[in-house]
Amino acid sequence: MCQIFTSADPELYASRARSIRLHGVATSLRLENVYWQALEEIGQRDGLSVPQLVARLHDELDAAGALGDRGNFTSFLRVTCTRYLQLQLAGLIPADAEVPIRSLDAHAVLAGERRQAAPARRARHPSALQERHL
Helix, strand or coil: CHHHHHCCCHHHHCEEEEEEEECCEEEEEEEEHHHHHHHHHHHHHCCCCHHHHHHHHHHHHHHCCCCCCCCCHHHHHHHHHHHHHHHHHCCCCCCCCCCCHHHCCHHHHHHHHHHHHHHHHHHHCCCHHHHHCC
């Protein structure tokens, strides 16, 4: 089993720092190459460069009031990439990279994610009623 993961190209998990301007301030972000690749794909879907995408994500996170209290922005970017791939596998984001992310109904995608996650949550955490019948 582990060979599937351990035989990955080491270049994928090598980290690389990139300098990106956020509101005119240069900041350095260090991510593994596989995350930079995913960010590039996400950005390309909407005609954005990686710096433009990262700035937009930063701004939207800030506008939601979640930037200051959510910890590490690079961790947020890693989770963004992972969620992007998970949502594709779940069929909630088309795998066709020609379909722009901005064209998707965010509410429908998130509702679909909640619907798909609900059975798994119930399986892990049976309700009090279910527990009494066990």
